[in-house]
Amino acid sequence: MRSLWKSTPLRVKAPLIVAVLTVCVAVIISQVVMSRLTESQEKSLQRLTNAYLDGVATSVLPPVIRQDVWETFDALSRSRKLYQGLNVQDVIVSLADGGILAASDPISFPVAAPLPETVSARFANGRDLVIDDDRALAWVRRILVEGGEEIGSVYARLDLGPLMRERRQVLWALIGVNGLLTLIFAAIGYFSVHRLLRPVSTLHDHMERLKSGDPSRFTPADIASQDTEFASLFRQFNAAVDAIEEREVLAQRLADEEKLALLGKLASVMAHEVNNPLGGMMNALSTLRKHGGDAQVREQSIGLIERGLRGIRHVVRAALVSYRGVKGVHNDDVLTARDLDDLKFLIQHETLRRKLKLSWRNHIPETVAIDGSAVRQAVLNILLNACEASTIGGSIVFEAALRHDHLEIGISDSGPGLPAEIRRMYENAGQDNLQPVGSSGLGVWTAARLIGRLGGKFTIGERNGGGTRILLSVPLKEEKAYLHDVA
Amino acid sequence: MSEGDGQPGAMTRRRFLAGTAGLGIPAILSPSAWGGEDRAVFTFGLTPVFLDSDVQLLKSLKRYLQERMRRPVVLVKKRTYQEITSMLLSGQLDAAWICGYPFVRYRSRLSLVSLPVYNGKPLYQSYLIVNERHDARSVADLRGDIHAFSDPDSNSGFLVTRALLARMGERPETFFSRFFYTYGHRNVIRAVASGLARSGSVDGYVWDVMRDIDPALTARTRVIRKSRWYGFPPIACRRELSQASVIADLRAALFSMNEDPLGREILASLRLDGFAPGRTALFDGIARLVDTVRDQV
Numbered sequence: 053m054r055s056l057w058k059s060t061p062l063r064v065k066a067p068l069i070v071a072v073l074t075v076c077v078a079v080i081i082s083q084v085v086m087s088r089l090t091e092s093q094e095k096s097l098q099r100l101t102n103a104y105l106d107g108v109a110t111s112v113l114p115p116v117i118r119q120d121v122w123e124t125f126d127a128l129s130r131s132r133k134l135y136q137g138l139n140v141q142d143v144i145v146s147l148a149d150g151g152i153l154a155a156s157d158p159i160s161f162p163v164a165a166p167l168p169e170t171v172s173a174r175f176a177n178g179r180d181l182v183i184d185d186d187r188a189l190a191w192v193r194r195i196l197v198e199g200g201e202e203i204g205s206v207y208a209r210l211d212l213g214p215l216m217r218e219r220r221q222v223l224w225a226l227i228g229v230n231g232l233l234t235l236i237f238a239a240i241g242y243f244s245v246h247r248l249l250r251p252v253s254t255l256h257d258h259m260e261r262l263k264s265g266d267p268s269r270f271t272p273a274d275i276a277s278q279d280t281e282f283a284s285l286f287r288q289f290n291a292a293v294d295a296i297e298e299r300e301v302l303a304q305r306l307a308d309e310e311k312l313a314l315l316g317k318l319a320s321v322m323a324h325e326v327n328n329p330l331g332g333m334m335n336a337l338s339t340l341r342k343h344g345g346d347a348q349v350r351e352q353s354i355g356l357i358e359r360g361l362r363g364i365r366h367v368v369r370a371a372l373v374s375y376r377g378v379k380g381v382h383n384d385d386v387l388t389a390r391d392l393d394d395l396k397f398l399i400q401h402e403t404l405r406r407k408l409k410l411s412w413r414n415h416i417p418e419t420v421a422i423d424g425s426a427v428r429q430a431v432l433n434i435l436l437n438a439c440e441a442s443t444i445g446g447s448i449v450f451e452a453a454l455r456h457d458h459l460e461i462g463i464s465d466s467g468p469g470l471p472a473e474i475r476r477m478y479e480n481a482g483q484d485n486l487q488p489v490g491s492s493g494l495g496v497w498t499a500a501r502l503i504g505r506l507g508g509k510f511t512i513g514e515r516n517g518g519g520t521r522i523l524l525s526v527p528l529k530e531e532k533a534y535l536h537d538v539a
Numbered sequence: 540m541s542e543g544d545g546q547p548g549a550m551t552r553r554r555f556l557a558g559t560a561g562l563g564i565p566a567i568l569s570p571s572a573w574g575g576e577d578r579a580v581f582t583f584g585l586t587p588v589f590l591d592s593d594v595q596l597l598k599s600l601k602r603y604l605q606e607r608m609r610r611p612v613v614l615v616k617k618r619t620y621q622e623i624t625s626m627l628l629s630g631q632l633d634a635a636w637i638c639g640y641p642f643v644r645y646r647s648r649l650s651l652v653s654l655p656v657y658n659g660k661p662l663y664q665s666y667l668i669v670n671e672r673h674d675a676r677s678v679a680d681l682r683g684d685i686h687a688f689s690d691p692d693s694n695s696g697f698l699v700t701r702a703l704l705a706r707m708g709e710r711p712e713t714f715f716s717r718f719f720y721t722y723g724h725r726n727v728i729r730a731v732a733s734g735l736a737r738s739g740s741v742d743g744y745v746w747d748v749m750r751d752i753d754p755a756l757t758a759r760t761r762v763i764r765k766s767r768w769y770g771f772p773p774i775a776c777r778r779e780l781s782q783a784s785v786i787a788d789l790r791a792a793l794f795s796m797n798e799d800p801l802g803r804e805i806l807a808s809l810r811l812d813g814f815a816p817g818r819t820a821l822f823d824g825i826a827r828l829v830d831t832v833r834d835q836v
Contacts (some may be wrong), residue, residue: 119671120719120728121685121717121735121736122719122720122721122722122726122735123721124734125730125733154735157734158733158734158736159672159733159734162685162734163685163717163735163736164716164717330567415722419609
């Protein structure tokens, strides 16, 4: 019901409210009139009964004093003829002891019988006028006093049928007249307010078109046909449409610029990812030149160059997959212990340059069911950052192991600690709105995005003896996939 | 109702005229109407034995008596028999239509003027009536009733029933649960018909006439006992006035009532045949009732 009301348009609701209020006013007025009529009738009845009781009391007082049954009865009979307009049904005169002296209907209220409880109980609350609306009756009482002593009472039962009929007639007249007037006024109110709110409807239609991307402005004729408020509103709408269109143009421009910025960022990342193994490869080439004659050195250096090139290929292919949707490249390949060990060589140029002591503890099995390329790329970025963060001659600790169904890799450095924005980036890994922080944060951004995509998370802690320890935990793929891959 | 309570003998024509001018007495009351004689006003008392509340009848009766007696007439009507009897005995009235019971009680001081003739006889009965819902068949069935009497000085409306109870060894206060006086035979019928009283003692003549006039009223009552015949309520005067010309005029007027159109109209209204001289011996039955009651100590 509430949702129906909410969904009802204002151009319907407002006139409806006006119509309902009109009905409410009519009902309230009717009730006030009925209440006043009832009050007036009761006052009139009170006055009439007082006059009647005054007359009866005056005429029956002497016979009541003498306890003269006939004279009392005769007085009651005569008074009934005099007050026919009051519709007196029964009159009872009782003595102070509660016995009936005489009644207009002696069969129902015999002489000397006690006053019926059904009569006396009506006056238990001390009131002398009791109205029984259900039976359209009123009971009145007048206590007869002589010389300060109560000598009896007069009770009369009045038929309120005519009064009730009059009340009903007034009620029906009110319902009829008020109902008709209410309908007329409610209809007038409904259509007037509906007409007044028609510009709201027009404005609503324009807003809907604006929302659907097909804005249309109010024409000068539209504006001229409205009164001041709605003309102003229409002009404001046109101004708002202008502003929205300007903003869209601006947004388009910004989007284009953003695209260019992203392109630059991509190029920067690509260059970075390609550059990372290049150092190791150059080193391997240098080793080949110097010690190419040694078969073992040659084999090791060629293997290193091959893995470096494979890493570059992965980066290129990953970029192609990410930005151009190239098919056939999948990220569900496994991570080998050797993939991780290769990283030692990929950062060698940095460790040598900064004279860092590298402690390498790789405890993972031969193959691990995880996106090896992504993990390798992420860990390489973290390691390079760790190298860069460490002081000259400092130390780097690499630890890798499987813990339950997670691959855990810890990288510790001897640097001064992570800047707050870099720490936030690690902690918010996996969030879509992750943005690189400056050019130096590209590696971290890349690592956070990769690990986040794999459902992994980073835990940043302090290394014993100073420095930072970054623990990344990445869930393994399902067992079946793992076994399949192993097979 | 009283049209004048003054001393009749002392009332002059001028006083009468002054006293009645505001009552709309017609021009027929002027002295010229009875030959220019300045005759004393005649005061005539009426008890509720008479059919009360018939203003037209009272006017007719007054007019008739004035014409026939050739003097101003004042009709005096009181609520109780006792009041009329007292006024008659004290000389405030020249004559009165009283009940047989006070006539018997004050027989030594009163003189019979005339007796109404009803159904050919100067006699009437007392009826014991009950409400139509009352299943009484005899007097004994009335025990414990609320009973309506007409007047404590009424023969038919009290004395007959009182004597009947005395013969049963009862009194009204022991036999009935409650009794009251209505001071009018018509009221007794109304009281019983309405149920105010379950039974009542009423003048048989009045009940019969009411049966003609207002059958719906009497239909709500039932006669369970009719008494023996008693002398009809008489027109009486003080014994010392019995030979006065005014009483002779009254007697003549009453005796000749059925010879006059207005008189016949009055008699028709009263459902009477006329008026007769009557005999005091007709009231011996009432006297015996009085004795019966007196003997009950």
